[in-house]
Amino acid sequence: MALSIALLGNKRAGKSSILKVVFQKMSPNETLFIENTIRVDEVKVHNNPYTKFSILDFPGSFEIAHMTSLEKRYLQSCSMLIYVIDAQDEPYNKAIEKFVQTQTEVYSLNPQCLFEVFIHKIDGDMFVNEEVKLEVQGEISDSIRFDTTERSLPEPSFHLTSIYDLSIFEALSKVVQKITPQVSYFINMLDVLMNHCRLDKIYVFDVITKLYIATDSTPVDLISYELCSDMIDVVIDVSCIYGIESEENYNKAFDNKSTSVIKLDTGMTLYLREVEHLLALVCLVKEDNFDRQHLIDYNINCFKEGARKIFEAREKWVSEESKR
Numbered sequence: 001m002a003l004s005i006a007l008l009g010n011k012r013a014g015k016s017s018i019l020k021v022v023f024q025k026m027s028p029n030e031t032l033f034i035e036n037t038i039r040v041d042e043v044k045v046h047n048n049p050y051t052k053f054s055i056l057d058f059p060g061s062f063e064i065a066h067m068t069s070l071e072k073r074y075l076q077s078c079s080m081l082i083y084v085i086d087a088q089d090e091p092y093n094k095a096i097e098k099f100v101q102t103q104t105e106v107y108s109l110n111p112q113c114l115f116e117v118f119i120h121k122i123d124g125d126m127f128v129n130e131e132v133k134l135e136v137q138g139e140i141s142d143s144i145r146f147d148t149t150e151r152s153l154p155e156p157s158f159h160l161t162s163i164y165d166l167s168i169f170e171a172l173s174k175v176v177q178k179i180t181p182q183v184s185y186f187i188n189m190l191d192v193l194m195n196h197c198r199l200d201k202i203y204v205f206d207v208i209t210k211l212y213i214a215t216d217s218t219p220v221d222l223i224s225y226e227l228c229s230d231m232i233d234v235v236i237d238v239s240c241i242y243g244i245e246s247e248e249n250y251n252k253a254f255d256n257k258s259t260s261v262i263k264l265d266t267g268m269t270l271y272l273r274e275v276e277h278l279l280a281l282v283c284l285v286k287e288d289n290f291d292r293q294h295l296i297d298y299n300i301n302c303f304k305e306g307a308r309k310i311f312e313a314r315e316k317w318v319s320e321e322s323k324r
Helices: 015-023 029-033 069-077 092-107 130-150 168-176 183-198 222-242 293-323
Strands: 004-008 041-048 051-057 079-085 114-120 155-159 203-207 213-217 260-265 268-276 281-285
Touching: 004 015, 004 069, 004 213, 015 029, 015 041, 015 051, 015 168, 041 203, 041 260, 051 168, 051 222, 079 092, 092 114, 092 130, 114 130, 114 168, 114 213, 130 155, 168 213, 168 222, 183 203, 183 213, 203 222, 213 268, 222 260, 222 268, 222 281, 268 293, 281 293
Parallel strands: 004 051, 004 079, 079 114, 114 155
Antiparallel strands: 041 051, 203 213, 203 281, 260 268, 268 281
């Protein structure tokens, strides 16, 4: 049973660019030439046993009042709706009004649906100052909260995003975690692993997309995320140069023997281990705490076994539910 995420927003808000950059590895600059979406496009993400979902990219011309029967079925069954607002397209009142109308209708059709707002294109000269970004977020979020409170709608979460940095990857990582039932178990196990091994930060990455499907309960900062994400690229690049013939064959570039250690000038060590098919555990640890790597490996193996049991239990439950 694959989960689905509906992606909506006005024309040229950047919805398709997000999907191209994150899931199809398109360069951000190339997205300038993407044609407008004219119908609902489905992007399936089934890279490993733990990340199975689909994203439904709705055209910018979509109007909730004139949706087709197929579009209605999509919205009735989606687990989450992401609404993209172009931060460079002022004033925001029309985009906010359209979101609230959409949320009102979708919530009546699908009360279990979660709602997220991406305040997108937070890049360029007008957003060099961090205070400007926060002002825009405050303006949009305050207006939406006022309307949702009046209509007794669930309050959405808000994310500042851009395809030119890791902010879009971090936002989508948090979105995927919200609709993945087993994430809370992963977080608990990662906390135990971090405490037993004296680690500073741990991420479990989908190798293909660089989204982290789980992390420990300490706050995420973009510096550690970028370091750990870049490490996956290093491992894949080295494997492609010295290990396999095809750069696109991730199954060969990343397998159950994939591991890497990188020591940084800051006294920190980056450590990567494969934990499942196209799933990597990457952690930051002080060099002094990496003196007993065999114990860290033992605990990571225990985590891998626990993760496997969680996945098997989830698959069994899904199989039983589908038979009812």
